[in-house]
Structure formats: C-alpha cells, structure tokens
Amino acid sequence: MTTAREKLNEDIETAIANRQASDKMWRAMARGRENRMTGIEQFQVNVEEMKEADRHVKVGVAGDPALVERFSESVRKNGGQVYFAKTGDDAVRYVAELAKRTGTNLIVKSKSLTTEEIEFNHHLEKEGVRCVETDLGELIVQLNHEKPVHLVAPAAHLSTEDIAGIFSRELKKEIPADPEAILREVRPYLRPLFLTAQMGVTGANIGVAETGTIIVETNEGNGRLVASAPKVHVVIIGMEKIVPSWDDVSGLVQAHAVSATGQHQTVYVSIISGHSPLAGSMEGREFHVVILDNGRSKMREDPWFNDALNCIRCGACMNICPTYGIVGGHVFGYLYPGPIGIPWTAGVHGLENATFAHLCISCGLCKEICPVDIDMPLMISKVKEQEIAKNGQPRVNGFFTSSQRLAKLASATSPVSNWMISNSASRYLMEKTVGVDRRRTLPKFDRNRLRSRLEGAKQGSGEAGKLVFFPDIYADYNDPELGYRAVLLLRKLGYEVIVPELQWAGMPYISYGEVAKATETAVRNLKILEPLVSSGYGVVSTEPTAVYMLREIYPKLSPGKGSTQVAAASAGYFATVQKHLPKAVLKPAFPTDGPVGFHIPCHERALNVGVPAMAFLEGAGYKVEKVETGTCCGMAGTFGMKHGALGYDLSMAVGERLFKLFDESGTKLVASESSVCAMQIGDGTGLRVLHPLYFVEPPG
Amino acid sequence: MGESTGQLSSSQSDVFFMALRGLHTEPHLASDAKQTVDALKEIIGASDARSAVAAGLPPPAKLLVESALKGVKHSFVEDLKPAEALETISKADVGITWVQYAAAANGALVEVVYDDAVKLSSCLPRVHVALVSSQTLLPDLDAAIARIGETLKSGSGRKPVVSIISGPSKTADIELRLIYGVHGPHTLHVLLMDWI
Ligand code: SF4
Ligand code: SF4
Numbered sequence: 001m002t003t004a005r006e007k008l009n010e011d012i013e014t015a016i017a018n019r020q021a022s023d024k025m026w027r028a029m030a031r032g033r034e035n036r037m038t039g040i041e042q043f044q045v046n047v048e049e050m051k052e053a054d055r056h057v058k059v060g061v062a063g064d065p066a067l068v069e070r071f072s073e074s075v076r077k078n079g080g081q082v083y084f085a086k087t088g089d090d091a092v093r094y095v096a097e098l099a100k101r102t103g104t105n106l107i108v109k110s111k112s113l114t115t116e117e118i119e120f121n122h123h124l125e126k127e128g129v130r131c132v133e134t135d136l137g138e139l140i141v142q143l144n145h146e147k148p149v150h151l152v153a154p155a156a157h158l159s160t161e162d163i164a165g166i167f168s169r170e171l172k173k174e175i176p177a178d179p180e181a182i183l184r185e186v187r188p189y190l191r192p193l194f195l196t197a198q199m200g201v202t203g204a205n206i207g208v209a210e211t212g213t214i215i216v217e218t219n220e221g222n223g224r225l226v227a228s229a230p231k232v233h234v235v236i237i238g239m240e241k242i243v244p245s246w247d248d249v250s251g252l253v254q255a256h257a258v259s260a261t262g263q264h265q266t267v268y269v270s271i272i273s274g275h276s277p278l279a280g281s282m283e284g285r286e287f288h289v290v291i292l293d294n295g296r297s298k299m300r301e302d303p304w305f306n307d308a309l310n311c312i313r314c315g316a317c318m319n320i321c322p323t324y325g326i327v328g329g330h331v332f333g334y335l336y337p338g339p340i341g342i343p344w345t346a347g348v349h350g351l352e353n354a355t356f357a358h359l360c361i362s363c364g365l366c367k368e369i370c371p372v373d374i375d376m377p378l379m380i381s382k383v384k385e386q387e388i389a390k391n392g393q394p395r396v397n398g399f400f401t402s403s404q405r406l407a408k409l410a411s412a413t414s415p416v417s418n419w420m421i422s423n424s425a426s427r428y429l430m431e432k433t434v435g436v437d438r439r440r441t442l443p444k445f446d447r448n449r450l451r452s453r454l455e456g457a458k459q460g461s462g463e464a465g466k467l468v469f470f471p472d473i474y475a476d477y478n479d480p481e482l483g484y485r486a487v488l489l490l491r492k493l494g495y496e497v498i499v500p501e502l503q504w505a506g507m508p509y510i511s512y513g514e515v516a517k518a519t520e521t522a523v524r525n526l527k528i529l530e531p532l533v534s535s536g537y538g539v540v541s542t543e544p545t546a547v548y549m550l551r552e553i554y555p556k557l558s559p560g561k562g563s564t565q566v567a568a569a570s571a572g573y574f575a576t577v578q579k580h581l582p583k584a585v586l587k588p589a590f591p592t593d594g595p596v597g598f599h600i601p602c603h604e605r606a607l608n609v610g611v612p613a614m615a616f617l618e619g620a621g622y623k624v625e626k627v628e629t630g631t632c633c634g635m636a637g638t639f640g641m642k643h644g645a646l647g648y649d650l651s652m653a654v655g656e657r658l659f660k661l662f663d664e665s666g667t668k669l670v671a672s673e674s675s676v677c678a679m680q681i682g683d684g685t686g687l688r689v690l691h692p693l694y695f696v697e698p699p700g
Numbered sequence: 701m702g703e704s705t706g707q708l709s710s711s712q713s714d715v716f717f718m719a720l721r722g723l724h725t726e727p728h729l730a731s732d733a734k735q736t737v738d739a740l741k742e743i744i745g746a747s748d749a750r751s752a753v754a755a756g757l758p759p760p761a762k763l764l765v766e767s768a769l770k771g772v773k774h775s776f777v778e779d780l781k782p783a784e785a786l787e788t789i790s791k792a793d794v795g796i797t798w799v800q801y802a803a804a805a806n807g808a809l810v811e812v813v814y815d816d817a818v819k820l821s822s823c824l825p826r827v828h829v830a831l832v833s834s835q836t837l838l839p840d841l842d843a844a845i846a847r848i849g850e851t852l853k854s855g856s857g858r859k860p861v862v863s864i865i866s867g868p869s870k871t872a873d874i875e876l877r878l879i880y881g882v883h884g885p886h887t888l889h890v891l892l893m894d895w896i
Contacts, residue, residue: 155873163874211852221883225823228823265864268884281782
C-alpha cells in the first residue's frame, strides 16, 4: 500500500508534469493577487490597520461557547430554530430529518465551505435528496465530480474550454468556449431549480450574537435566491463565525471583500434574521440555524491552532502560496485547500489527512497577506512536527536540520569539502545517500570564519550606536567576506559592532517541523542577545531570514519581555544603513549603465519589502529594476536543495516563472539579499547574483 | 458616523454616481415627477421589456411607476397571491423596487423588506431598477451598516431581511475574470430622485 507521503510525492510529480494545468493555476492566482492589490489601491485600504481591526474583532471570540449560547438565544427570539451539531454527522442527520419532515427532495445551495467540510451533498444524496450547487464555481466542480480547488474560486483550475465542455456534457448540447455563452445556459438551467426546491441551504460569513442575524455574501446573487425562494431556509454556520456585536460587522464585510476579490464590498450582502413570508404567506416557511462544532472546540483549546479559527475565508493565502500555485488545491488540500487548509484539516479531518503540510516551504507569505495576520507557517510547522512524530523525519530533512553542525565541519575541512561539493561523483553519492540534489549548485565553505577575519579590524566610534551583527550560517561559514564587509561598513558609519558567538537562526527547524529544536535554538540565542539588547545594542543581519526569525518567530517560540525586546531591536541590514545613506560614500563596483535586477526575498517582504536595499543600490548610482512574480522564488532555504518532487523539482517549477521574467528583463546582474534566493536565481538564469553589498567597493 | 442632512449636496450625488458607475451600474437623476416617469419609460424601453414587476413602493412612487408602465404587462407584487408570486416575478423582465437608503461613497443600496416577494423582485428579473430618494443618502457603507443595526436592534416582532446591493450580479468563477449577470440582474439602474 502506498503511504500518504508516497501518494503526495506522486501527486506532486504529476502536477509538475502537467504544465498546462499548472500554468492555468499559476495565472489564476496571479490574477487573484492583482485583483486584491487593485482594490487596496483604489479604496486606499490601510492593510495594517485592517489586520489590527480584524484581530480586534475575532481574537479570543471565535468559537467561544458562551457566545454561541447568546447567538442561539437571539436566533430563537427572532423565531428561528437552532441546532448545535457536535459533529458533521450530527449536522447532516438533522438536515436529513428536516428534509423528510418537510417533504424535501430538492435542495439548492449557495456556496458554503462548511458544508463541503461535512460532505453534506454526499450524505443527503444517499438519503434520496438531490442537492444542487448554485454558485457557478461550485456547480462546475460538482458537475465535474471534483472538490473545490480554492476557497473563493472553486473552479480556478479549469479553463473556459474545460468549463464549456462540462456544461455541454451536462446539457447535452454544444456550448461554445465563451464565458458569456456559458452564463446564458447556466441561468435557465438553474432557474427552475431555484423555484421548485423545497429547501435552500446557505453557509454564513458572519453570525451576530447581539441581533441573532446571519450574513451571507455572494456576488452572483444566488445566496439571496437560495435564502428566499424555497420554503425552508437552513443555515449551516461554523461556530467560529459568530461575533458578539453589530459593531463588528462593517469591518469584516469590507475586509472579506477586499482580500478575496479586491472589491470594497461583495455585490450582495444578505442580512437575515429569520424567514420572511412570501407574498404574505408564512405557510411552510421555516428558518433553521445549524451551528457546527466538528473539532472547532478542540482547536480553540489548543494554543497552537486556535488562531486558525479567526480565518474569514478570503482565500488570499492560497493566491500567494507558491507551491499551491503550481500543484493546486486538489494536491495542496483535503477538503479545505491551501495554507489555512493545513491547520483546518488537521483540526477537523485529522492529522492523517494533513500530509500535504509538507508542501509548505515556510516562505511566510500567507501570513503576510492574511487580513487577520494568522501565523499559518508556524501552525503548519506544528502540523509537520506531529506528522513526523508519527511517520518519522525524512532523511534529507534531518540532513538539513543539522546544517549548523555540517557547516562547522565543512568549513573546518575546506578545501576538501568544497571539492566534494563540486565533484560530480561525490555529488552523485550525496544525492543517493542523503538526498541532496546533484543538479543544485551548493555554496562553498571558507576555513576562515567571520570572527577570525575580523580580528584586528578597526572598531567603530559608537557615535551612531551599538550593534550585534548576526551572520547566521552564510556570512560566517560560506562567505565571511560578506560579513566582514558588512561589519566594516557599519563601523565606518559610526557603529560599534560586535559579533558574539551565536547559534544559527534555525529556520530549517521551522521548515521541517522541528519546533522543539527551533525553540531550543531561539532560547540559546536569546540568552546571549537579551542582555546585550538591554544594555543598548541593536541586532542586524545580512540574511533577511535571520532577521525574520528574530522579529517574527522567536517571540512566538519563547514568549516574554526578553524576546519582544530583542525583536524590537532587530532590523534588516540595509534598513539600518539607510539612515546614513546621505552621508555614506558608496563607490559602485560595477558599471552603472545597465539596470540591476532586484529580487525581494520572501522574509524581507515581511520586513521592508526590499526598499532599503534598493535605496542602497540607487545610492551607489545603479538603476534598479525589481523583477518579481509576486510570490516566492521557490528555493525556500534548503527546500530547493533536496532531491525529488518535494524539493528541487517543485522548487524549479515555482522558480521557472521568475526565471522567465529575469530573462525578459534583459538585466545582466542581479542583486538579492538572501543567500539562498541568489543560488536559485543563479541556477535558474545563469545570471550573476550577488548580495547588494558586493555592488559597492569594499569600505576602505 | 454621518447622518443624512436631508439636503442633497451636488457633490454627494456626484460621489454616489461615480461609485455606481464604478460598479457597472447605470445612474439616472430625476428632479420632478415628470422626469421620474420619463426616466422609467426610457429604461423600460431600452431594456426591451415585455413584462415588469414592482414591489415595496411607497404610495406616491407607486403612482408614477404605474403611469410609466402603461402598455407594459406588469404587476405589483403586493397584489399577487402566494401561489403565483414566484412564477410571476421570475418571468418578469424588469423589477422595480424601492431602496430605503444608500451609501454614497460606495454605491451601495440598502433594501429593507418584510416579505420575500419584494426581495425576489430585485433578484429574479434580468433588469433591476432601484428607486432611491436623495433624502436617504448616507455618506458611506459604515454609516449604512450602522443604520441597519439600529433597525435590527429596535422594535419587536419580525425583523426585516436586509440586502446591501452593489451592482448587478456577477461572477469571476471562469478563470477569475469578471462577467455580469449570473442569477440576478444583468443590469442595474439606479434612479435617484431629489424631489421626494
Ligand atoms: S508559508 Fe509559504 S509555502 Fe507555506 S503555506 Fe504559507 S505561502 Fe505556502
Ligand atoms: S487564513 Fe487568512 S488569508 Fe487565508 S483564507 Fe483565512 S483569512 Fe484569508
């Protein structure tokens, strides 16, 4: 029997090989990101304020049993009937009995991921009740016997041709591959179903405890029809969707629309507090609200996962996830797809269905784009940890989580280690034994580490302040020259700079689900950094990932005043240098006539979006051209070094889209702050990729 | 949170109209009874409508609509029997309804109904004509949602069903590209009356 991991690998291989399908998915996701950005610009949304407001509404509240109770009371007061379903089966059973009692043999549904979660249609059809999806995307996947590929765009993986084919088959007539023509057929196909269904089932975007109201947002208008034409209206709402008061509504309605589709508000926002009469008659008209737990209470109690309950299901995290963009939500998902699908699957469908967690390459972009600032990467790491505890750590991941030890060894044994890294026979062996892909160019090691290189170098005056330089592995073991130049420039700018012996930042522990080791490393580094920060030191690193760890991850791994202070005192290298740019004399090391291509590493996106480094290059006289797909380059630390589908192959599939843009840009030289992004772009384009510091003459 | 002053500043209607156009919605302005009827006639003519339903109209508006619909098969949904309501509304080409208030900056119309037949009149026909009095314009969505909250929190008895409508029915489910007119109206006209 194939294991879940083997199956995942096979699915990834198939997905990568189907270039047409991955192109479709990739383009659709790029469009999703563009739509969101356009909306943010048009409506001048302050994203950070929005995140804060959303967290203010949701955090601590989502899934609160007392709130569920208040909401239930309000619904009952309005005349509705409430059923609390502990499990999906309970929910389905309730609706099936209701269908029997009301003589229902046809249900129309508006889009509801919550009903997908409990496989509602499947169960009701077993009871002889036909269920018809009325959201166009949901209908398409229903007719194609598939699961939704995306929370917001269920059929994002299909082209117009595919969709025309699906309807041609269903309607037994030739429908041209033209979206308008398809719509002309869909309307008359569904209309009689809306009018004859005895029951309409909707989900809910929000439940308001204060007024006993549910809010359903749709662009197509199907939600309005489902909620009003049939006699019986059933709402299936996850308990986490309930908010306390009416004041919470406006912000959520707007955040949802902006993040999902770049609209200010969804076309139809239905605000329902019960069933109304139809043409004066209440005969047979009933309103039921089924509140679903199905694992949510358990998630709420788990400090690692309760933040996932704050998700407003906007789908933005899947739009930006690089590996999701290649393989799509059928591979990157169970019933819930995409980044947020990982903790949700683990929470409601069980760890055994969440193996796709390994598709996460810890780029952090999902957290960045999320309107509720949910830290999915960290949760995913925890899911991986649990999966590994059951099924073991893959050998190659274990190899890379020992990078620090290996780096020490390789640096001590260079140039022998370097010969091994570049020798094809030994690379073949490395691939076979530990799983490091032999096609990947690996960084060389230097015998002379940063601290010894700095011996005797002039200290800065301290006028500008005091800094700890955190080299992480690369600027210490691989390229101490970079660390050396970085420290010297800072000293020249008036900083007193020290390089205490620290552990590496430890990102691979997060990437490969070794949360306990990540925490141990964080604690050890913080032990050294905390007293320094308390006595006035700031912390800088040339590696954006190291800064990201200090600022974003350490405070979560080791919460407390110390880690918060260290986070606040940590900054990117160029963000620090930028303050002194006007007086710094930067002599370009290369001709400045052609543009320099610039790549923003994912972890830098969360910090300063590459702006300070670009300013640095411009300060040296270069014309800088940002080249980006809007997502990750695919390398993701050591992920792209691993042999196989879940490594080099997927890494390159993601990277190819970026390499093409670099080819088209005509740039000859590329700058990137991340050592691993530089490897990826170098391998993929053949261009020379250097850290921005190498674009200026070494500080004399 | 701003309150409508009852006075229509030209800038507020400009803002409203601009927002409506941005939402693929066709705005019209009527400054007296005659203009209102003319505008309605023109919309109905241009829509190639053979039948219409009107719903939820206050008495003066009802008279005007009645005169604009002369020669077009029409019904007022309040007169329909429960058994025929769905079918009649669904067959109509145009639905004319009253909108209680609107959010100027966001082009959002707020429909407050106590009977689903009224709501379905803005859902089912392929053309929806929304009548709005300029007196009821609110500055933005925040204000409109706050007003909805007041309605829901006050009073006893059955609560209304409220819909915030921002443009015609649309979907991006085919390759994430926008197309208009799925289940609801293909076309949305807003007739702003600054004389009622
Ligand atoms: S961290 Fe990156 S790779 Fe992982 S789920 Fe989020 S977006 Fe996808
Ligand atoms: S996790 Fe965040 S970005 Fe993803 S769907 Fe939920 S709210 Fe949207």
